[in-house]
Amino acid sequence: MLKKQLIMERALELFAKQGFESTSVQQITEHCGISKGAFYLSFKSKDELIIALIDHFMMQITTEIDQIVRNTPNDEELLYKFYYAIYHSFHKQSDFAKVLIKEQSQTFNKDLILKMRYYDKLIENNILSMIERLYGEEVRQTKYDLMYCIKGFMNTYSQLFVFYNVPLDLKLLSESLVEKTNLLARHTTVPFISQELIEIVKQPMNAEVTKEQILEIVGQRIEEIETSIEKESLILLQGQLLEPTLPPAIVKGLLGNISNHPHCKWISYLLRRYYNF
Amino acid sequence: MLKKQLIMERALELFAKQGFESTSVQQITEHCGISKGAFYLSFKSKDELIIALIDHFMMQITTEIDQIVRNTPNDEELLYKFYYAIYHSFHKQSDFAKVLIKEQSQTFNKDLILKMRYYDKLIENNILSMIERLYGEEVRQTKYDLMYCIKGFMNTYSQLFVFYNVPLDLKLLSESLVEKTNLLARHTTVPFISQELIEIVKQPMNAEVTKEQILEIVGQRIEEIETSIEKESLILLQGQLLEPTLPPAIVKGLLGNISNHPHCKWISYLLRRYYNF
DNA sequence: TTGACAAATGACCCAATAGTCATTATTATA
DNA sequence: TATAATAATGACTATTGGGTCATTTGTCAA
Known part of the structure; x- marks a missing residue:
């Protein structure tokens, strides 16, 4: 069980640098100081490793967001805490964030795509419930657009510190995004993403946990x-x-x-x- | 020269479906109905092919945006035309858009990454000059944030029709994003991305055309x-x-x-x- | 010390794939 | 028609990389 963790940590380092496909099992085992056979004692395949990695970190991030949304009684603070937690997570686990961005929606593995979709939907749901709580009726028409914008903020800004090692002021970043989100929530009048569109997009997502x-x-x-x-x-x-x-x-x-x-x-x-x- | 085009078109179809790495030269030549040797008469390597593809389409998109920004005298229309052109391009060339999103920042080829950075910066410059023209002094502090938000909108919303074959109302989409952009431009007060940060990020981009x-x-x-x-x-x-x-x-x-x-x-x-x- | 069980090893297998090149087919020219 | 030049072929090479398994090493109870 400890070996498994070692492999996951060391492999993540390589994946972040070179990408999943371009990292061979050989390299991983060398980087761990173990033999190739030992690798296959811990993981059935190379794919199982990347899935384990994604599961591990996505669970962490998803639960973190969920907890913040549920355990912040003060509406004023909620958005700020949300953004802060996201970027704090990405920052702390920047190797994983790199892998995630690099490998996002790579086709090589069906299971992986479904997995990613699954976590993506979980996060979307969390964002939606946060939006509904904060703005309620006010955003009935525009909530899906707002959700997409928040996701856009998350992705775009995270690239800043994932790809350039820039020292970032997470507080200022969160504050800045809170303002933007509030602006969009309070004044948007032209929605693009309708309930119906969301339903269509939801379709292929049937990998609910049984x-x-x-x-x-x-x-x-x-x-x-x-x-x-x-x-x-x-x-x-x-x-x-x-x-x-x-x-x-x-x-x-x-x-x-x-x-x-x-x-x-x-x-x-x-x-x-x-x-x- | 014609053969080159045939290969590019057919290869793009496969890349969009399976990704670049997972598509073999064998498959490409079969899909074109030519021999493997013939492929290497048109391209020195598989990498040269993907670079040619990216050059081809990115040139197209970059010039298109540039032309719109320069040839739209009416400020009222500019943003709308900008968004419309972007999504129209993505929609028309959705296979290429898929490849772009899938392969974005994949590490397998240094040249490619530099190339992508280069085009990215060109587009950023276009967006910036558009922002400056539209809002001028008003956004002096927040223009880089605004630029990042616009890029965020572009990426996030484009995933909608790149990955789900949904019939989209491009007019409504553009209109919706125009409103959002205007809102952010006119009311944002807390900037996060400073001139200085932009300078830092600019560093590794020295692949200017000679x-x-x-x-x-x-x-x-x-x-x-x-x-x-x-x-x-x-x-x-x-x-x-x-x-x-x-x-x-x-x-x-x-x-x-x-x-x-x-x-x-x-x-x-x-x-x-x-x-x- | 011994023997039995588990953990770890790395040589080996096999499939896939980028790229080459001697050979063949096609076209243009005289 | 004959010859030269060009285009196209696909068998072949060299290499890589995921995965296996017979063998070795380590551990611990008797």
Whole structure:
């Protein structure tokens, strides 16, 4: 399990520099100081490695955004915190950000594309719910456009510090984008992206996580963490998934119990979506 | 010369579907109905092909934008025409747009990256001069931010019809983006991208076209086009490059002569930059 | 110390692919 | 028609890189 982490870290460095396709397994193993065979003990294939990397980091970013949106009671601060967290994440994990930008929508692997689409939609949903909370009725017609603009800001500005090693003032950046977002939200009158368009675009996105997959992850977590309230809650949630008997209030409570455990952030996010909380 | 075009067209189709790296020369030649050897009669390598493709289309798009910015006297229309032209181009050449997005900043070839940076900067300059003309003093502090936002709009919205085959209302799209751009230009007060930051980012961009390269292209064009005012003008401009004797007014006039000839758009654009017109 | 089990190795296999070149087909010229 | 020049072919080479597996090394309980 430690070997796996070593490989992921070292491979990420190479991928960021050279790209995924141009990095051979040979190079990775040399960079790790292990043999080629050892690589295949940890990962079934080179593809499995990149998927593991993307999963790892995207989970982190997605949950981070989700937590901010849910745990910031003050509307005034929300947008600022959102932008700050995004760029802070990208900055901290700039190697990963590089890989993400370089490899974005590369065709070489169907699974990977679906995966990326999946995370993309998750982030879109988070942005949308933030928009709705902040501006409500005011942006009913223009919310999808606003969401696209926010995504545009995220992408365009992140290239600045991903490709040039410039020392950036994240606070100023966030502040600047908050102003722009507010401007667009409050004064836009000509929407382009309609509900209907969004529906069309949504189509090919059917890789929703299934109950079975959730159960699998729950099982893993139960094994991983030591006896505690969190573990007990997980076991109860596992039972609930297999045979629903508990009322929603209790389920929600159990979810609350685990949502701050460092190893349970992702699973609690998935469960919250599953139960529509 | 015809074979070259055939290869470029057919290869583009494959690149758009599968990406550059994942398309073999074999596949390209099969798709063209020619032999592998024939491919290497037209292009020295596979890399030369992708570079030719990118040159071809980026020249087209860059000159198109440049022409619009220079030939639209009415400020009211300018932004609209700009967005419309961009998306019209992307739509018409959607295969190329796909390749561009997929391959953007892929590391496999240094030349290519420099090339892309070069065109990127050209487009940035065009956007900047458009902004300055439209908003002048008003955006002195925020023009670079505005430029980045416009680029963000371009990228983000273009993904919509590059990756989903959605029938799009380009007029509405342009109108919508015009409104957003105006909003940001007129009301933004917190700039993030300073002059200084732009300077830093500019650094690695030293692949400016040299006089020798310009001369080479002029030579090619002179060979290509039949005797006419345009050809004569080109020959005079060639002389001027080798030994400057004519006053600026005449040079500018000569440039005007060729700037509408379908084969001279790119060279006239380069010359205009060279002489700072 | 021994033997059994797990972890790690790297030579090897195979498929794919960029690029070459001797040969053949086609066209232009005299 | 004969000859020269040009265009086109595709078998072949050299190399790379993902993945396998027989063998070696390390570990630990008896």
